[in-house]
Amino acid sequence: MSSDPEARVPERYELREAAARHFTVNRREFLETVGAGLLIVVTAPSASGQGGAAGGTLEARLHIGEDGSIVLLTGKVEEGQGPRTELAMAAAEELRVPLDRVKVVMADTDLSPNDGITAGSRTTPGTVPVVRKAAAAARELLILVSSRQLNLARGPLEVRDGTVTAEGRRFSYADLAKSAELAAAYREALPPDTVLTPARNWQVLGTPHARLDGRSIVTGSHRYPSDIVRPGMLYGSVLRAPSYGAALMSVDLSWAQKMPGVRVVRDGDFVGFAAQTSFAARKAVEAASAAAIWKTVEQPSGDVLFEYLKEHAREDAQRPRGSARGSVEGGLKQAARRLKATYKVAYVQHAPMEPRAAVAEWKDGLLTVWTGTSNPFGVREQLAQAFSLGQDRVHVIVPDMGGGFGGKHTGEVAIEAARLAKEPGRPVSLRWTRAEEFMWAYFRPAALIEVEAGLDAGNSIVAWDFANYNSGAAALDTPYRISNTRVRFLESESPLRQGSYRCLAATANNFAREAFTDELAEAAGRDPLEFRLAHLDNERIKNVLTAAAERFRWSERRKKRRPGIGVGLACGTEKNSVVAACVEIEIDPADETPRLVEIVEAFECGAILNPSNLKSQVEGCIMMGLGPVLREEIRFRDGRLTNGTFAEYRVPRFCDVPKMEVLLLDRKDLEPVGAGETPIIVVAPAVANAVFDATGQRVRSMPLRAARG
Amino acid sequence: MATIRFTVNGKTRSVETEPERPLLDVLREDLGLTGTKYGCGEGQCRACTVLMDGKAIVSCVTPAHMAQGRRIVTIEGLADGGRLHPVQQAFLDEDAMQCGYCTPGMIMRTVALLDSYPRPADAQIIEGLNGSLCRCCGYPRVLAAVKRAAGAAQQEAKEAGHVK
16 A cells, blocks of 8 residues: 555545446457567556555556567556656666667556556556566566576576577567467466666666657647547537526527538437537537527626635534644644734636547447546546446547646546437547636636744744635645644535646645745744744755755845845645745736746656656646746636636746746655646745745735735 | 638648638548647637748638638648658757647747748747747747757758858
């Protein structure tokens, strides 16, 4: 069992849990697909991220063909965070083959083991070790069989470039796959203590590798879910309610029956069309919208959001979320000084470049769906439920997709496409429009955070009382040494449909904690860096904080006073990685908004697997994290979004790119952990603290509305 | 319905379509050129960028009839046989993609940018690409790729004797 509690407890805001059951690969079908050879099957309880395979199941992980081809199988999904390349590197490392020898089959529910949902930064700590174990097992098998074949002692034999060479003779993975000895050797069982290559000896891992299939992307030949074309395929479009919760009272569809080539599907509240072109399908929806009569329901609006969240908060007595140390009441009582503040974080949306898309095809009662989701096995289960099918009748394939960031954990588009395709047996491609994606996908939860703390006579934090309403428990606790703490997460009723997001509530919690820690440092009359270091025991956080501060020349730059310019810093930990950033901002005199001028961010996630991709992830997190700091905010009224377009919902652009330096601390002595999320959590508080430095005013909401408070 | 005759990636094509239908849909659904992506349908993210008579346009809000008699180049038309266009090569060399969905549009914008400014200043790059959105926010590496491509284009021109 993993020591990481998140591996066991599903995130609060997973809208659907991953498939609870697990089906092993059908070996016969698999061999028909990839050909005869050696299939490495491993027991892999920890391969899954959240809620994947149960312990003890056997998973086909690696196939070695008689031609020496190597296929790695994983249920993980590629959505831009780099698991395809990373897992191939992990296999190549242990197999002792060049990286280009390894082909990776991902997220195909008929072929791949169920590695759970691709989320929570779990691929690196969960799936990489299982892949390495399987590959190392194949390598040991190669050595074992070659020692028999070549009549040599096993000890000195080693694999280089996929081959054992001894006394002028060679034995390769292709030879292994064809070997008559194979079955016997395999039955003899693999060494239980297969040795994984230590990080300091890595040849493939630990060195930078570009995305494996980059060529297909720059030539436009890669087929994303929205690019899949099947013979005879139609294009779909679905009628949507004008506001959340609205019920369809009536719609006249008789006109549609007369439109040539347009398929009309009405099934309860579901009204959709499929046609030869998506243009024709959309036209049909426009006409249906004009004829539809809806009954709307009252919905809370954005201007009362935070009051609403507070009023509807409830603490689950059965399952309280949070923790406590000492006595927070006692600590506050004995404090020399007490401070209190409230922080607010708006709803934001992932808005991945590729909106939800699916192609569904029915054949002989079997349903195949190509779709963009982080949760292929979960979506298979949803489809099976939606159409009352056994899961063995549903096949989900996730082509490498156009972004997710936690926003594609659900299968609504897959179900809709399958419904449209069900009629007379023609496949249907359904691609949500951007407007649909904005309104009908889900959002990162809004947060209301109340925090109170006390300083003792020596200006140390003696009490810390922290409550998050609605947004989640990720990174809820403080890393600082405080004797009396209480941290709580209170669920509420969210006016908008909310779900996971890159690092989820860790961003909101870290924003409030690190901004408030700055307020305490100010009250204590101490430098924010010194104040933090004085309260930190976690050496890893200290290391990144010190590294960032030194590189930024924090102490020197903090002393300089320049009008309209400020510096700030923040640090934190989540998902077992650590991060710190120092920033310089300037206040735009025209509209009093901050602009990020420079950032130095230091990040450490154990032994680095792919430095090139890691740099991309940290840079991407910084830029993505900047959006909700500066401008991103979903606005809504009466059950409708009022800014659900890219024109009005302003995501980061090229002009927002600051001077940026990323420091990657490589800890070869530590197990690698995920890196696609945590680097996002320090951007907001560092910028907020810099705004205070520039203006003397605290901004306690995201997006930051500088100076005006 | 109308007949649209135009050149796509050097080939003459003829398409029967509603004239108001987005050029993007014609390219993707009628001609099978799915390298050009839909991102927003409102001309705000530029994922759908193609070249029309050498100028970068957003094909999602360009009605098909506007392409009548024009030369269109899509991402599929950039490489010369197996040889990548220098901009494609630069994106590959810089590993300037995460999910890669915006990459074709970014590359087409860069091709148009370097056509107008073979040696773009940083401000010109940002101005030229600013409307192109990347939600992975891989902007720093795209900037590196554009600069690399600009350098490569210079080098190529030099070798061909076009630049002193």
